[in-house]
Amino acid sequence: MRKVIILFVGFLLLLGCSFSSSQKLGNTNGNIANFGYRVKVKDGVVFANSRDRLRIYFSKSDGSNVVRISERAGVYLNVFEDWVYFMSLDDEYKMVRVKVDGSKEELVSSNVVYPYGGMLIVNGWIYYVNNDDENRIYKMSPDGAINERFLDVSAQRLNASDQGLVFISVEDNNSLMISDYKSGELKVLAQDAADLTLVVGDWVYFNSSADALKLYRVKLDGSDLMKVNDLRVFALNENQGRLVFSDLNHNYRLSSAKLDGTDIKVISEDMSSDLLFLDGWLYYLNHSDSGREYRIKGNDKEKVITVPKAPLLSKDEPEVMTPGATNSNRSNGGFFASIGDSVIFVSQNQTAGIFRLDGEETPTMISPDQGRNLNVWKDWIYYINETDYSGIYRMKADGSDTQIVLDISTGNLLIYGNWMYFLNYAENARIYKAKVDGSELSPVSQSEGLFAFSLEGDWLVFANGQGQTMVKVKIDGSDEQVITSFSSTFLTTEDGWIYYGDDNTRVALSKVKLDGTGNQKLITNFASHAHIYQDKIYYYDGVEEAIMRMDINGENMTKLSSKGDFAQIHIVNNKLYFFDNNRFEWFKMDLDGGNVRSIN
Structure with a gap:
């Protein structure tokens, strides 16, 4: 289930603490319906950072002063007083709260929150779906002292209204229901609700499992049930009197309509999910760009990046004609590098991150990022950040001054001179190059679908899985040519020789010269x-x-x-x-x- 939640990550969030309602809410209904990745707080925003495994961050409203306030990852963010409550992905979906300034953090309840049930704060009470009690709805005080079953109903998709709590009852054939906050009295509003609820004023919107996930709405008193339109809806939110949704009829493109379903407009052709509003911006996950987070306001559209961009090199920057990593280290994942006597390595156990080892001392974490393909260029450590869509990052040897260099999905990074060479997964795993500041991006190889490559002199050597051949190309992209008629997904080079594994038998290591001659088996x-x-x-x-x-x-x-x-x-x-x-x-x-x- 954890992977499902993380894949849904779209992380954007909220406009404030009340939403077309006199009830005091910990987040907006629309943002809670989209996993509540952001929440407005005093002097800023608290958000689950989609570029850092959904760990909890604070920033000013203008996006400045970004700081992590919790090492935990979480969703369903709600604010109450100076606390932010969330479902922790690192505590088996239990509820945690953290001070807005990060000064204190604690477990609120040992109960497990059902990920598709949700949690929200209404008038100082926390309502959540308890996975430990067959997904019944519970009601809890902010300090966790009172924590009791509120409704004997198996539920999902909580939302709030003036009249009561709105949800889908799984036990009653996915009936859309409302419950009075005080008495708990239940009323059925509609049948066959699928997996979406959104309260807007006196209306509840839902997609119908009986009608191909098309959008319906019904009044909070159960009257005026109607189909909104014939579109099939995935994610749904509302802003300034318009519905905003992912349109299943048209490859999840981002669209909007009036509250009655008319006047449908396309906002973006991007394949979208997890739609949240904050300060007039619409945030969403763009699955047309590997699920990266974007935001839109009017005609302004931009990728959401919370890490500073590496500055451009000066024109007279001297080149460093030493590879940033050895071929053999790279062929084994590039998890180690060195700067002087210090060893930099990537942890592969539960304590994920990049560490620095000095002599025989205990390693010190210098970054929480899950990296690979470490390279050294001058006093910078470059790495592929698997925490952030496999983009290329860099930092100083003490972990300071972290910057994003290239925001595309990459693999097998190598730095040589003032250039980075890597597999560009957005371009079918072709070899690309860019300056070490991320500029001048251009292709090197014509071949696609590559697993790895190795540097030998001014040649890049790789296995072409499409044609089952071994190929070389100059580092400037010229003179691409076949070396041999056999291929391997594992290879490394040294002193004019290519060392490679046998993909067919997996029981041998061989070597062949760069010109394709002298092939010999070394290990049987x-x-x-x-x-x-x-x-x-x-x-x-x-x-x-x-x-x-x-x-x-x-x-x-x-x-x-x-x-x-x-x-x-x-x-x-x-x-x-x-x-x-x-x-x-x-x-x-x-x-x-x-x-x-x-x-x-």
């Missing part, structure tokens, strides 16, 4: 995670179940480790690092196999 056992370093090959042998070392001609095999399930071999500052899949942590050892110790 199962071999993976090969790393070429100082005329030696380090690899994991699946038969021996150990890390091995041999000469680059395939001779003098030596076992370096005890038995285990190991992966992702990196070498940094003359030390070998590997990941233990059983213990789920990184280990470090000398190149001769001695002095093995965990670094986590």
Whole structure:
């Protein structure tokens, strides 16, 4: 269920604490109907940051002074006094509250909130759907002291009105119902509500499971039930007397209509979900751009970015003609790099983030981002940020001055000179390049659907899965040519040789010269995670179940480790690092196999 919520992430939010209602609400009905990712607070906004795993942030209303106030990720944000309440994605969907300034944070209830039931604050009371009690509706005081069943109904999609709480009753064939806040008296408003409710004034809007998810509305007293129009609606909100929705009839495009369903207008052809309003802006997830968050106000449309953009290089910036990472480290995921004597690495256990290791000291987290393909350029660490749609980021070695360099989905990053080379997933995984400031984006390879590439001299070498060939292309994009008629999803290069795995048998490591001659098999056992370093090959042998070392001609095999399930071999500052899949942590050892110790 967690993945479903995160995929729905659209994170935008709210206009204030009341919405066409005299009730005091913790968020607007429309924003709660869209998972409540933003809420207006005094002097600013609190929001679940879609570019940081939905962790909770505060910013000024103009978008300045962005600061994380909770390490937790959450949805259904509601404000009450100086607290923001939310359903925590890091606490099995339990309810947490945090001070607006981040000074205090605590669990409010041990009950699990049903993700598609929701939670909202009405007149100082918290109403939520309790997953621990067969999705019954509960009512709780802000401090959690009073926490009791409010209705003996299995429910979803809570909304609020002056007359009572509105929801869909799952037990009653998805009946749309309303319940008085005090007495709990129930009234059925309509049958066959699907998975959407929105209270606007005296009306409740819902999509009908009996009519192909088309939009209907009914008065809060149960009268005037009618179809709004023939459009099939996915997400729905309201602003200034107009409905805003994702139009299922037209590939989820962003549209609007009058409250009676007439005067339909297209806002954007973007494939949209999670529609929220805040300060006149419509926020939404744009699935035409990998689900990134956008916002629209009038004719202004922009991508929502909460991290500063890297500034442009000066025209006389000297080039650094040293690769930002070794080929072998990159072919193993690029989880390690070094700046001076400091080792920078990406944690692969539950404590996600980028860490700095100085000597034998305990590693220090320098970024909560889940990164890969670490590269060093001058005093900057570049990385692909998997927390933020696999865009390219950079930061200083102490974790300061984090900047976004390129906001497209990328893979297999390599820096050489003042250029970045990478797979551009928005362009069918072709090799692209851009300056280290993100400017001058352009294609390098014509081939598509690539898994990885390696730098050898002024050539980029890659396997073309479409034609099952090995190919090379100059770093300026010229002279793309086939090297061999065989291919591999794993390859790395060193000193004019291409080292590659056998995709068919998975039991061999071979090498071939850059011109396609001299092909030879080096290992007949199962071999993976090969790393070429100082005329030696380090690899994991699946038969021996150990890390091995041999000469680059395939001779003098030596076992370096005890038995285990190991992966992702990196070498940094003359030390070998590997990941233990059983213990789920990184280990470090000398190149001769001695002095093995965990670094986590």
